[in-house]
Amino acid sequence: MNRFSHIAFLLVAGCILSAGCGKTPSASYRLNMVEATKQRLTTEQEQQVATVLLAMFGTPDDPVALPEFGLDEAKLRLASGPVRSDIVGRKNGLYREHCAHCHGVTGDGMGPTAAFLNPYPRDYRPGVFKFKSTERADKPTHADLLRILRNGIAGTSMPSFALLSEPQIDALAEYVKYLSIRGETELALMRAYFELDDDAKGILPETREFLVDETASPIAEKWKSATAAQIAVPDMPADIDLTASIAKGKELFYGDKANCVKCHGVTGLGDGQANDYDDWNKSIVEINKEIKGGLAKAGETSTSGMSADEAAEHRKQVAWLGKFSHVVDGDALAPRTIPPRNLRLGVYRGGRRPLDLYYRIHAGINGAPMPAAKGTVPPEDIWHIVNYIRSLPYEFDGELGADRPMVARDRF
């Protein structure tokens, strides 16, 4: 063997060695680094959040819940941990088998598959859910989560898990709630540092009063009260004349009262206001703007005229912007706009029952730009809009006239 082959051999051997063959480390929750950096937390503060979360929620292999959270630990155990069978041969680790590759072990919507999906998988940590039977500000009911798990979400990568048994689906819904309460508590803790008085020296109190009564319990309470927050839907008038109702719905759709046309477009194809973001993506867009603007400004600023203190402050700010940019690269997906739904496809993400469409129009879609019509549009008008929307996929598209969109062939 000549010298070159030796080097090549060493390189390959080194590579194999560095990959190693040891045990895979156990799964761990990842800290919300985007929020931690946004709140300018120190390493000690980040560590305190991680420690408090471990105390309150345990680990992905061994989740725990305080009695105040109203979660069933037996269900959490069934859903959590690595995929395995328990002593009676029952499958455990359902979340990691079915959900984690998209929604992530932490429930941050950043599993390994997430970046390849459109729309991105839900990040449970802000505690915001779109498709539910409750008012906009309220959490979904347990039954809402079960329905999504059973039916999937049409038009997205979320499949139906109807082949799982009822107790399995039930356990997964409970685990989603657990991850969401955990993530929302984490956000609340990170934001609490800014609200601290100066004499607290940047350390959160580790008392039951602060951690449970003030921080986590109010979040868990909202989940418990979800069933009571369900929207009361008046029945569609039994003697309704469908043709007249559709005509009335069309008038409302294009009118100044319901204003659907502004976003869903004159064609109903979702081609109105189409460059908006949902809340999850918008927060990253805002952060990117802040970083870009801050770095551009820092580039123009010369430190020569500054006092030593000011110059130090300036360097600190530039270092923070650089770190933030790095964190966002690794801990957030590239922001995507949210196009308004194309209403001519007959695909409804939150469910295709008339009742589902009523919920969407009444309360809007939490986390999305879709506003609530409740209060300003009376219930019977909402039913007219529902009827019109349900007729749209079957409307003869010649009726669009001049507004008919150009087909691709004619554009070039």
Add this chain to the structure above:
Amino acid sequence: MKRAFAGIVVSGVVACIGCGPTRVVAPGADAEAAGRIRATLVSASSAGGAAEAAESATGTGWGTLKGRFTFAGAVPQPKPLVVDKDTEVCSMGGMKLLDRSLLVDPSSKGLANVVVFARKTGRVKTAAAETPLVFDQKSCEFISPVFAARVGQVVDVRNSDPIGHNTNIAGSSFNQLIPAGQGTAYKPDAETGMPTMVTCNIHPWMKAYAVFRKDGYVAVSGPDGSFTIPDLPAGETIEFQVWHERSGGPNGAVGLEKPDLKWTPKGRFQVKLEPDEVKDLGTLEVPAGAVGG
């Protein structure tokens, strides 16, 4: 031969290293400390609760805090916004909507829309706000760029335009359709902490900020930069928080060099008032760089 082999080796090494985005190291938990915290959390008796008696609110009487923010730098010209929809209403008669994020009065150099609020007070003079607050939009612009309301106060969200809008208050789950010429009532149910953004999704250039406080001790500086907070409890040290939309400080906090007021980089200062005192902080100069001027 040699070359092909080298190619394989190099690509093997590269494949080993991978090319995904590198993630920063997230600090881990301290398992021992977590065990200790857990023990205190599961002990059902909340024994430690009453250990610290509530701060005795000893003072009597009420005082007023005043001041005026000015902008230290060349007066900036507000830039026109990009208005590309509903132009028959939003750009009526060639009218241009302006970016109102940094409004400086050319004659007095007053800095408008600085928010000042008390972080916590021992006593509150009026328990709740009686009058509703009108938050209107006209010509595709929120009339008040920054507004303050009390928790539980009725905010009458109005639309004086002949076209529809929606009003979306970030962090509150309030996102309501407001038809032309109509309005809807909103009751803030929680404090915002720092002001939160209000937008219209139909017209993306529309932006305002809202701040909701329980005690109502909050002011927004006027066009000349002045603000007044009346009826503050006297005889106790009150910490105030200062915010501006364009501030580069944490969460928009405005930090000033004012050691006499114990002004911190988190944008907080302290004041103690005597009964019936009207304390004037005078001119508070905000450096141009602090608000991105």
